Amino acid sequence: MKLATLKNGTRDGQLVVVSRDLKRMRAVPALAATLQQALDQWADVLPGLQAQSDELNAGTRPAEVFDPARCAAPLPRAYQWLDASSYLNHVELTRRARGGEMPPSFLTDPVMYQGASDEFMGPRDDIVATSEELGVDLEAEIVVVTGDVPLGVDAQAALGHVRLLGLVNDVTLRGLVVPELAKGFGFVQSKPASALSPVLVTPDELGAHWREGKLHRVMEVSLNERPLGRPQAGEGMHFHFGQLIAHAARTRRLIAGTVLGSGTVSNVGDEVGVCCLVEARVREQLREGRMLTPFLKHGDRVRIEMRDDDGASLFGAIDQTVRIEGARA
Incomplete structure (x- = not known):
């Protein structure tokens, strides 16, 4: 599973799941809004994140194009x-x-x-x-x-x-x-x-x-x-x-x-x-x-x-x- 953070005007950005080939992505606000939130609740959100990753890799559903130029650091600020x-x-x-x-x-x-x-x-x-x-x-x-x-x-x-x-x-x-x-x-x-x-x-x-x-x-x-x-x-x-x-x-x-x-x-x-x-x-x-x-x-x-x-x-x-x-x- 690959995870990134998009710049969205906030300090911590928006978490997205990214396909293995780095071509497609999907935001997952229902699971976690930010990567830090996902890490804080890892055991609970991991199955859902993995399911999103599998879908992206299979290409079975529409997804946004992943553009690294839109990325913040995956953890824009860390503890x-x-x-x-x-x-x-x-x-x-x-x-x-x-x-x-x-x-x-x-x-x-x-x-x-x-x-x-x-x-x-x-x-x-x-x-x-x-x-x-x-x-x-x-x-x-x-x-x-x-x-x-x-x-x-x-x-x-x-x-x-x-x-x-x-x-x-x-x-x-x-x-x-x-x-x-x-x-x-x-x-x-x-x-x-x-x-x-x-x-x-x-x-x-x-x-x-x-x-x-x-x-x-x-x-x-x-x-x-x-x-x-x-x-x-x-x-x-x-x-x-x-x-x-x-x-x-x-x-x-x-x-x-x-x-x-x-x-x-x-x-x-x-x-x-x-x-x-x-x-x-x-x-x-x-x-x-x-x-x-x-x-x-x-x-x-x-x-x-x-x-x-x-x-x-x-x-x-x-x-x-x-x-x-x-x-x-």
Whole structure:
């Protein structure tokens, strides 16, 4: 089952069920007006949502055309946004870029922070910044959305609380990261709003490619219509999503609608490219002695997507243009 949220002038938008091929959709106000409402009542509304999904996939009844340009983020605002760094190759490279090393504890204890969840951008919304000097970067990641998660859940049981999966562009302002982290209190200004994929999908839609808490598909990232990275998301993920959820729930419950990110997808080696620009820059520094890749500029276009074996888009594409406020057109 695939779910999306349409912009309708309200903060939380309108929930729609979307066909597997991302061509048709249907609003379901009698079941749930918003995705958060559906997550709050998941056991009660799931059969009805699944029935609508089956009808859409069968094409037996009229439906509206699905247009990602009409989409808000599936969860335009969420109760919680937690982002991990489970791809340790990315962690090592970015810490090296800041002149540091990866502590041994990172191998046994996940790195995670709580980000701003009051606004998620839609998949076609502009990436807005006040200056290119801030070092605007993209980060292509996988996200899961949970139901209610009990305190102290173990990693295996935690996977049973995954309701939906999707993609996120976790925008980072690299010029603010180092001075902000030097204060010892975490990200705030260096982490503006992130963008979610047009649809989120239930785990069963992914078949055998969702296994052992990892999504074994290629993350496709392009910049200005040129390939930037094609890493396999199932490789190099040191902590799977069950472990990440259990880490977050070690001392508190998680509420339905919690969004949890994998961290930037990253494979060892240069041949598959990268999912963020700072990683490209560090690889250049190590390989050639200097950083050549610039951060995002006004007018740059970022696209993030995953496909199935037949080349069909699983979540729809995050397709954003960078807009620097005050920049010349």
